[in-house]
Every structure is written in C-alpha cells, then in structure tokens.
Amino acid sequence: MLKRLAATLIAGLAFSGLAQAQDTTVKFTLGWKTQGSDAAFFVAKDKGYYKAEGLNVVIDQGEGSGATVTRIMGGAYDAGFGDVNAIIQNAAAKPGEAPVMVYMIWNRPPFAISSKKATGITKPKDLEGKTLGGAQGTPTTRLLEVFARKNGLDMTKIKLSNMAPNLQEPLLIKGDIDGALVFNITSYFNLLLNRQDPDKDFNWLTFGDYGLDLYSNGLMVSQKMIKENPKAVAGLVRATNKAMIEIAKDQAVGMKSVMAFDNLVNEAIEKKRLQYSFTELMVSPEMKEIGVGDTKDDRMARAIGIIVEGYQLPRTPKPEEIFSRAFLPPKAERELVYTAN
Structure with a gap:
C-alpha cells in the first residue's frame, strides 16, 4: 500500500514537473522602474492569465522605453513594454533585428512641452x-526641430539648454527655464511630487496635438520569438489584453498587483499615473474605433515618416516591419471602456 502510494506520488510529481517544464519562459522588461501604468502586466501574471496561456513571464524593471528595444535586440529579453518610435529607429538600420510591436497600448504620444502658466506659453508660436x-x-528633444517646422517656428529664436532629466522640473519651478521638453506621464507626476499643481499652474503643449501624430508605447516581442513560438506571442497578447480590459473598469485591481510587485512605490501617485495613462495616452477616438x-x-x-525625418534615418521602414496585428484577439475582446474609480 505504501509502495503504491509512493509510486503514485512520484508519478504525480513527475507529471507536475513535466507540466511546469512545458511552460514557455518569457523574459520581459518594463519600460522603466515600477509604475502604475505597468499594471496590466502585473495583473496578468498575478491572476494566472499568463500561466493559463502556458507562459512563465519573468518581469524585470527597465532602463527607459527606448532601452526596451536594445535589450530585446541584445537577446537578454524576449518581450517588453517600450516605445514604437525606438523600433522605427532601429528597424531603419537593422531590419532583421529590431523587435515588432504586437499590442499598441499608448495610442497617443507622451512627448510634450510643459511650462508655468505665468510664462504665457499657450501655443507653439x-x-x-x-x-x-x-x-x-x-x-521630445530630438523631435523639437520637426515640431518647429510643422508649426512654422524659427529655431534661431528658441534657446535650448541641455540638462539631466531629473533637473527639468526643479529648474522649471525655479524659473531658470521657460519650458521643459518632457514625457507628460513622467513630468506631470514629478511636479506633483515637488508639491506643484500641474493642472492649475502649468500649460502643456503635447506634440500629438500639433502635427506629430505619433504612436507610442506598447507590447513588443523579438523577431526570434515570432518565428519560433508564435503561439506564445498570441498568448502573451491575449493575457495582457484581458488584464488591460479588467483594469480599465477597476484600477484597484491593477494597483493591488503593482504593490505586490513593488511595495516601495508611492501607491497614491502610481494610481493617479495609471488613470492618467488611460485618459491622456490610451483612450482616443481611434482606440474606440479599432x-x-x-x-x-x-x-x-x-x-x-516623422521619425525618419526627425532622426535623419537611412531608410524608411514599412508599417508591417514595425507593427503586426496578427496576434491580436478579435476586436470584440479589445473594446476597452475606461471608468475612473
């Protein structure tokens, strides 16, 4: 009896080990340090949505949304959250190596110029x-000249001061600069953390509103993963989409997983950042349509074309080199309805 029980237990453990071994490990890099806007990836992992697709997704913090592309190209990561415009830059020079965006999350770009309202900057001129x-x-800095051309600005009349990103908001608050070339989803919350009111006391010129109608961050994967395991790519997209739809209706679900991943983040700030990502970067007439x-x-x-012009790239990649919708769930499963709560 004991021998039979032991044999059954060993067989069960062997089967369990086999099932676990069959899970595809996906090394995933975030765009930056842990932020509320990353919530969908944490929810998909915590609630077993990735697991249900046969995926073991290992999530690491990032070094910048552009660095996501180079991390994947270097082979250290299979997938990540990063900037499609960085894909365009790399695809122009290395078309066989650049990752491919498979799930666009930020339908609108975060590139913006922030300024104190007292400075009187309300339009590009x-x-x-x-x-x-x-x-x-x-x-934002690299595309300033394209922004200027699109809006008829004389760049000789604009002084550009180079500085580290962490100095932009402090110098803007002090009045040492009139405007800062920023990512709105970063700068807005840096101002909050500096005890400023970014809505009441600051103006925002968003590049997407003034001729630079760019896409931005989303879920990208390596070309190797697409070729060798398209089923895993489809599962990764499907699970992330399921979590995204869920978080849009209930941000508390998202924040629970964010805090489980990194309990050192400022929960109140990161919940606002999560909500900001929906209202300012995701929800748009186009997103509602497609x-x-x-x-x-x-x-x-x-x-x-805008990125090729702004970065003076040697080649213009085709849209299908940059983005693939081959792994998207049906539109009926991607109808996102955002409710702030």
Missing part, C-alpha cells in the same frame, strides 16, 4: 524668445 530645457537624446492594441496603417506610415 509663444516658444520663440524662450529658453527650453531638454535631456539630450530623448524623443479597439485597444491595434493601429491604423496609414497613420503608422505617417508616424514612421
């Missing part, structure tokens, strides 16, 4: 005669 602070190499996760080919082609 007001930037002439002003000093702007930007971190060298960031998309569903979360998808893009429009004609808009993507125009966006690629």
